[in-house]
Amino acid sequence: MIPLVVQPNRPEDERRSDAGFTLLEVLVAVAILAAVVSVVPRSLVSARTSIGHSRAWLEARLVAEEVLAGELRSGRMRPGAFSGVVRGHRWRVVVAPAAVADAPPSNGRVLLEARLNVEISASRVLAVDRLLVGGGQ
Structure with missing residues (x-):
């Protein structure tokens, strides 16, 4: 035999309040969802832009190292x-005797100061300064 469960008599208003969400709860949930949905895409776009900028700076740095290594090797x-283009990046280097080199050159060698500029975009340039040993003439 199955026992019968008898529920106490409750007023109908009390049963309805347990049945679902209030309008205020739904509005709060929608407001929170809207805030999250508006923030997440902006964060993703910002991260993607940052990655693109980092890649461009890294490529310019590699071009600068390649140019300086090529000049040293030669x-x-x-x-x-001097100027040129490497992998789509324009570069320009200005080489001058270093200000600290007051001593006369030995064996035709002097301390040189090189300032290398690699163009990243129309408005951004990577500048690299180096001290090098080179020919005085």
């Missing part, structure tokens, strides 16, 4: 201005 480092 052994023709001398005072003057």
